[in-house]
Amino acid sequence: MLGLRERKKDESRPRGVAPEGDGGDGVPRGRPPGRWLWVAGTALLVLALHSNWHVALAAWLFPVFLLRYARLRPARYGLLRIGWASASATLLWLVSTGMVFVPTVVGVFAVLAVLQTLPFVADRLIGVRSRSVLTTLVFPTVLVGGEYLFAELADFGDFGVLGFTQHGFLPLIQLASVTGVHGVSFVVAWTASMAHWVWQGGLPRPRVRRGVLVWAGVLAVVLGAGGVRLLFFAPVTDTVRVAGVSAGRAAERDTRRALDRIDPEGWRPRSAVGAAPERVRKALAPVADDLVAATDREARAGARIVVWPETQAGVLEGDQRRLLGRVAAIARERRVYVNAAYGLYLRQAPYVRNLSVLLTPEGKVAWTYDKAHPTPMETMTPGSGNVPVADSPYGRLATVICYDADYPELMRQAADKGAGMMLVPANDWVGFESLHAQRAVFRSVEYGYAMVRQSVNGVATAVNPQGRVLGMADYFTAGRQTLVAEVPVQRRTQTLYGETGAVFAVLCVAGSVAVVGFGLLWRRGRRSEESGTGERDVLK
Structure with a gap:
């Protein structure tokens, strides 16, 4: 009768709830x-x-x-x-x-x-x-x-x-x-x-x-x-005026409508192949023209470095030289550095390159960088991942594009090459407008360089090597997004992380392995104890 009552008591217990008392592992039993x-x-x-x-x-x-x-x-x-x-x-x-x-x-x-x-x-x-x-x-x-x-x-x-x-x-x-x-x-x-x-x-x-x-x-x-x-x-007090420019909403709207007329199903890079070049050139012109005008405006206002956003501008392969020539003329006349970013439309797969090109005050091309880490939504051939640097009176400059900044080892290249300022063209989207800008703060602290991240469809920011936000411009709250900030002029601030890399994280991986090993040994020991207890009970 006693055994029957105990069995009924166990059956009345909610499924998944252990018996009352302590099972010896420190976990309370009884009511959940x-x-x-x-x-x-x-x-x-x-x-x-x-x-x-x-x-x-x-x-x-x-x-x-x-x-x-x-x-x-x-x-x-x-x-x-x-x-x-x-x-x-x-x-x-x-x-x-x-x-x-x-x-x-x-x-x-x-x-x-x-x-x-x-x-x-x-x-x-x-x-x-x-x-x-x-x-x-x-x-x-x-x-x-x-x-x-x-x-x-x-x-x-x-x-x-x-x-x-x-x-x-x-x-x-x-x-x-x-x-x-x-x-x-x-x-x-x-x-x-x-x-x-x-x-x-x-x-x-x-x-x-x-x-x-x-x-x-x-x-x-x-x-x-x-x-x-x-x-x-704190960083040195000498600063340089940096401007991030984006094309205005009216120019974007004109370009989008023209491209939609070329490809009613939605503009894709390969759409440029079958379309008449003159139609595509005319459709892309409003955004490119607006960016060129904004570059000249900010240079005249005192900016010594101007940064474009990622792929807001587009240009046909045959028109690239002309676009860069227009930007180079402004760079020479105004004595500024311009990091022009754009999508270059090709006539063969993958039909587009995502580029960042730095024009110097001499009107020369200091670098041409392809995005190294396209997102899963981007169909393009990744670049080599070799982060370029260029010397300037405002410190050594470097660049990556948008998602590249989520890869610490790629960003470390700039630190290893002594960059003091990272120029990051970017293009985000609704639901992700602030996240990349906030994450980029850590790259500046980790590696000791300032960062200017000009993001269309997102929040553009300028950050110093301590993670202080020096300037911010939200694309969604402005008809024409322009970021202007006074950024420290200096060599890269040496950091321990920049020298040693992810040693701390690797040690945590080793610690995790040790935890697993300890847990397996404990389970093995417990099974041995239970097995020994069973044998002793049989002998009794």
């Missing part, structure tokens, strides 16, 4: 813990995504609730729900940025969602076995390790990095000059892990006090050093 932990953590996770609506504070908070939920629920249920939350948040981000319609992107970000769940798995595996303060390092270590592996293996830039949400926290992001953006991710994730360690309770007060003091000391050093860098190692 409040689902509010999962709801709160998931809501904060959505706010923590680096999106147009992201809230920097949410990145510090969401792991606290999800870590607690993962510890309290049986692993196969709690971790599965956290994985579902990560996948749902990622899908929402893809929808908001318009990239959900690109199958390649969806597949890559599905892998990212799995990697973002692994830190919770690692904490659940190791954290419930030990209450040492050292276990608080498991979550941030595996998180950073996953971020780095995704960037290295997926060949999709460094998306999914938690630290990017802190782009406006200047004292903290100075850490990127030592560790790269991954160090910022680590600090944010460790803070959440430490908060959960204190929240779980059951620890002697002296141990809690020592642990919190260690964390607080590290955070104080990070923020203090960042503050010192901002106050006492």
Whole structure:
């Protein structure tokens, strides 16, 4: 009868809930813990995504609730729900940025969602076995390790990095000059892990006090050093006036209408092949003419460097020399550097090149650079990935194009070549208008150069080597987007990250491997114990 009652009691328990008591692994049994932990953590996770609506504070908070939920629920249920939350948040981000319609992107970000769940798995595996303060390092270590592996293996830039949400926290992001953006991710994730360690309770007060003091000391050093860098190692006071120009809305509208008449299904680069050259030339003229006029206007107003946006202008292969000749004439007359960017339409596949061409005050071409990392939506042959540099009275200049800036090793080339200012033509889109500009802040801090990023269909920014935004112009709030900023004139600021690269992130990968190894050894040891216990029971 007793056995029957116990069996009925077990059958009345909700499916997926462990028996009451403690199973020896530190996980409470009995009633499932409040689902509010999962709801709160998931809501904060959505706010923590680096999106147009992201809230920097949410990145510090969401792991606290999800870590607690993962510890309290049986692993196969709690971790599965956290994985579902990560996948749902990622899908929402893809929808908001318009990239959900690109199958390649969806597949890559599905892998990212799995990697973002692994830190919770690692904490659940190791954290419930030990209450040492050292276990608080498991979550941030595996998180950073996953971020780095995704960037290295997926060949999709460094998306999914938690630290990017802190782009406006200047004292903290100075850490990127030592560790790269991954160090910022680590600090944010460790803070959440430490908060959960204190929240779980059951620890002697002296141990809690020592642990919190260690964390607080590290955070104080990070923020203090960042503050010192901002106050006492500011860029030099000599500046050069830089202008980013975009064609006005009226010129864009005229060009778009003319191109749509040539190809009613929507203008594509290959459409230029079958069309009459004169029709295409006339259709492209309004934007190109407006950019040339804007270049002359800003040069007359005092700009010494002028930057065009990515592919807003288009030109037929046979007309390229004429366009560059017009820009070179302005460069010679006004004694300015002009980084002209445009799409060059070809008569053979892939029918377009995405170019950045620097014209010097002597009217000469200092570089011709092809975009090295086209997005999955762009059908073009990638460039060589050799970042060009050119000496000028305003420091050594360099360039990449838009998405290229999401690849830290490509951006490191400019630092290795001593560039003091990076000129970045860009072209974003609704849903992504601010994200690239915010991410670019970290490249300046990591490598110690200023950056001027002129983005049509997005936010154009000028940033100094400490990540301070010197100027900003939003394409969507202006009839004619023009960015004007006084940018420091200097050699590149030496940074530890620029010299050593992603050493910190690699160490986190090694730490992640160690965590996995420790977890496997623990499981093997537990199975051995259970096997030995069974044998002893039989002998009895």
